[in-house]
Amino acid sequence: MLTQAAHIFEGLSTFGQMDFQTIVIRIGLMLTGFLLIYLSAKDILDPMVFMPMGMAMVLVNGATLTIEGKLANLFVDPMLVEPDKVVESMRIFFLQPIYNLMFSNGLIACLVFMGMGVITPLDYLIAAPLTSLLIAIGAELGSILTFPLAVGFGFTYKEAASIAIVGGADGPLVLFTSLELAKNLFVPISVVAYVYLSITSALYPYLIKLLIPKKLQGVVMDLHAIPKISSRQKLIFSVLAAAVLSILFPVASPLFASFFIGVMVREADLPRYQRFLDEVLLTGSTFFLGFVLGALFSFYVVTDSRVLLIMVLGLISIILSGLGGIASGLIAYKVSGGKINPLIGIAGVSCLPTTAKMAQKCAMAANKKAIILPFAMGPNVAGVITTAIIAGIYVGLLR
Amino acid sequence: MFDAFEYAMGIYAVSLGVTLMVWLVIVAIRWFSRERNPPPTAAGKSRA
Numbered sequence: 001m002l003t004q005a006a007h008i009f010e011g012l013s014t015f016g017q018m019d020f021q022t023i024v025i026r027i028g029l030m031l032t033g034f035l036l037i038y039l040s041a042k043d044i045l046d047p048m049v050f051m052p053m054g055m056a057m058v059l060v061n062g063a064t065l066t067i068e069g070k071l072a073n074l075f076v077d078p079m080l081v082e083p084d085k086v087v088e089s090m091r092i093f094f095l096q097p098i099y100n101l102m103f104s105n106g107l108i109a110c111l112v113f114m115g116m117g118v119i120t121p122l123d124y125l126i127a128a129p130l131t132s133l134l135i136a137i138g139a140e141l142g143s144i145l146t147f148p149l150a151v152g153f154g155f156t157y158k159e160a161a162s163i164a165i166v167g168g169a170d171g172p173l174v175l176f177t178s179l180e181l182a183k184n185l186f187v188p189i190s191v192v193a194y195v196y197l198s199i200t201s202a203l204y205p206y207l208i209k210l211l212i213p214k215k216l217q218g219v220v221m222d223l224h225a226i227p228k229i230s231s232r233q234k235l236i237f238s239v240l241a242a243a244v245l246s247i248l249f250p251v252a253s254p255l256f257a258s259f260f261i262g263v264m265v266r267e268a269d270l271p272r273y274q275r276f277l278d279e280v281l282l283t284g285s286t287f288f289l290g291f292v293l294g295a296l297f298s299f300y301v302v303t304d305s306r307v308l309l310i311m312v313l314g315l316i317s318i319i320l321s322g323l324g325g326i327a328s329g330l331i332a333y334k335v336s337g338g339k340i341n342p343l344i345g346i347a348g349v350s351c352l353p354t355t356a357k358m359a360q361k362c363a364m365a366a367n368k369k370a371i372i373l374p375f376a377m378g379p380n381v382a383g384v385i386t387t388a389i390i391a392g393i394y395v396g397l398l399r
Numbered sequence: 400m401f402d403a404f405e406y407a408m409g410i411y412a413v414s415l416g417v418t419l420m421v422w423l424v425i426v427a428i429r430w431f432s433r434e435r436n437p438p439p440t441a442a443g444k445s446r447a
Contacts, residue, residue, distance in 0.1 A: 151403035
């Protein structure tokens with residue numbers, strides 16, 4: 001009778017096949033899933049990513065069963081490498097086709113990048129390229145300094161680069177780098193990165209309050225100072241930048257191609273493609289990104305004891321980039337003779353467009369007349385480009 | 400760890416160089432697509 005019950009309620013009976021530590025991790029991950037759903041519902045985390053992720057984490061760790069004598073689930077098995085088994089797995093695990101065809105080759109990152117390209121305005125980047133790009137490169141401090149720190153904590157160069165790129169605050173680039181360099185840490189690094197990206201708007205205002213005097217936060221920038229940038233100029237830039245960067249970093253060319261084709265569609269005024277890339281591709285990819293990442297976070301996949309260390313290093317990386325952005329913003333303020341609001345520095349930490357919107361919110365809180373969003377979008381977009389450059393260098397050197 | 404720091408600084412320097420190359424691309428685009436209309440006085444003279 002008890003054996004039959006164990007067969008019927010397999011999810012429960014599998015607890016009996018585990019040691020105490022695994023049971024704690026399994027229940028802990030289910031509770032984390034519930035927490036993600038709760039924080040998404042409260043709008044503290046981005047519900048577009050974390051609602052499906054939390055749901056998948058709860059289910060994948062709950063719905064454990066035994067397949068061929070091993071604990072598994074029917075969602076996805078990311079550990080398979082032999083071609084025969086990979087093909088066979090697509091008949092068993094329902095998310096396996098999406099994982100094999102979109103995650104293991106980095107396609108998901110490219111699809112998200114196409115969607116980001118189509119919602120990205122390039123005006124201030126082209127109007128003030130040097131300011132935007134230098135602020136953005138200053139805001140890459142975390143992507144650089146976390147690398148030696150991670151090596152010091154015992155990570156290999158490849159793993160350290162994948163963790164450091166979290167400081168670039170760009171989800172698709174984190175996915176891309178960890179898929180290329182550290183597949184064994186892909187799941188924890190990606191989830192940690194997306195959690196931190198979501199909390200930047202809660203974390204950075206404290207750094208700003210601490211480091212930028214309120215008077216400087218309220219500096220008004222002259223909107224008429226932005227020259228009119230034609231769509232033709234932006235279109236030419238998207239094509240040339242994609243070509244130059246792809247020639248320099250062929251390993252990262254899928255990302256450059258994806259981002260700039262999105263920009264091209266936007267500037268070429270192709271409304272049907274714009275709607276497709278934004279409403280269909282970006283929305284669909286974001287949904288599956290959250291859901292599949294959550295499904296990958298099962299207790300028998302996340303066995304690496306270094307997850308906690310990755311969380312600490314990821315946080316350090318994001319904070320260092322924020323500090324670098326603020327320092328760059330303050331330098332820009334000084335160099336321009338007080339014409340540039342230093343808050344646009346924090347927008348250099350990519351995370352498009354969250355940090356730019358957050359900079360605007362802080363500016364408005366200090367001075368209701370301070371409109372800085374169009375200016376902040378320059379370093380914000382430049383941040384995507386500089387992070388892609390650094391990711392391209394890491395992948396090119398280390399893969 | 401110090402080797403890794405030097406390595407990272409090298410990467411930072413290369414990324415700065417490439418970033419400046421992107422800046423040059425933008426400057427070139429803006430230079431080539433700048434307004435090339437002749438000044439109004441000269442245009443007046445040529446019509447006359």
